[in-house]
Amino acid sequence: DLLLRERVSAMLALVIRQARGWLFETHADVFARTRLLWKLSIGLPVAHHLDDELTQTFNDVAHVAWLAACMPRDISSTTVAAARDRKREIAAAPERMSEDEDVEISVVPEIAAQIFGFVNSSRFNRREQNIYLMVDVGAGSVDSSLFHVKPARGGKWDFEFFTSIVEPHGVMNLHRHRVGWWEEALSRCSEP
Numbered sequence: 001d002l003l004l005r006e007r008v009s010a011m012l013a014l015v016i017r018q019a020r021g022w023l024f025e026t027h028a029d030v031f032a033r034t035r036l037l038w039k040l041s042i043g044l045p046v047a048h049h050l051d052d053e054l055t056q057t058f059n060d061v062a063h064v065a066w067l068a069a070c071m072p073r074d075i076s077s078t079t080v081a082a083a084r085d086r087k088r089e090i091a092a093a094p095e096r097m098s099e100d101e102d103v104e105i106s107v108v109p110e111i112a113a114q115i116f117g118f119v120n121s122s123r124f125n126r127r128e129q130n131i132y133l134m135v136d137v138g139a140g141s142v143d144s145s146l147f148h149v150k151p152a153r154g155g156k157w158d159f160e161f162f163t164s165i166v167e168p169h170g171v172m173n174l175h176r177h178r179v180g181w182w183e184e185a186l187s188r189c190s191e192p
Helices: 002-026 052-070 077-092 110-119 171-190
Strands: 038-044 103-109 131-137 142-151 157-167
Touching: 002 052, 002 077, 038 052, 038 110, 052 077, 052 103, 103 110, 103 157, 110 131, 110 142
Parallel strands: 038 103
Antiparallel strands: 131 142, 142 157
């Protein structure tokens, strides 16, 4: 379990570092003298969005990843271990947290994470009713959710979920079913 968390934190740290690097390289003139307030949203499968223990695990993995990405060294198991230690230090003395380490982490149903970009785009109409049915066809499952995007405090948005369901009808499962059907059909054709 710890090894898996370490690997996921390392992968996320690489993604975070790449995204931050792009931001600072591409928009250096805009952000050179600006204090950024960071927020990292991590998607949790909809079927588990009420599981507090799993939500905490996702939060911990993401926080360690953020701290590892902030460290001036290659991402490795040593870096992730140092980031875990740093997370404990910050929890004990939050006032010792650096500006780069200061991040708000949200663990949200992955459907909400998927539409976050849309809600913050110019295509999102803030004045509409904004009730959505979203279907996510993945490799192993099809997730569907009916939800409302509504205004929250501070110019942010909240998601009110009416219903959601996850079914094991993803693309790879469909492909396996098709291959099985073809194998059976071909074997019947080759029978004497």
